[in-house]
Amino acid sequence: MAHQKRIPKVAIPKLDRGPPPPPKKPAQNREDRVTRACKTCRKRKVKCSGDVPRCANCQATGLNCVYEQARRDRLKE
Ligand SMILES: [Zn+2]
Ligand SMILES: [Zn+2]
Helix, strand or coil: CCCCCCCCCCCCCCCCCCCCCCCCCCCCCCCCCCCCCCCHHHCCCCCCCCCCCCCCHHHHHCCCCCCCCHHHHHCCC
């Protein structure tokens, strides 16, 4: 029989609850960086050149090039 150390179970007062908060990751401005894609490109899921007033795609297709403004634009009232 092997000698196994038996560690008595001691009730440890739970002073700290839960694991420590994870370290903050360096903010990646992914969301912040607004992808400038016109509506047409978004709809067609193509890469928008982001040219104004018309992106390359819209120029080529002759479609209306509309860039959406900030989201809060719609929140009126
Ligand atoms: Zn576009
Ligand atoms: Zn466009």
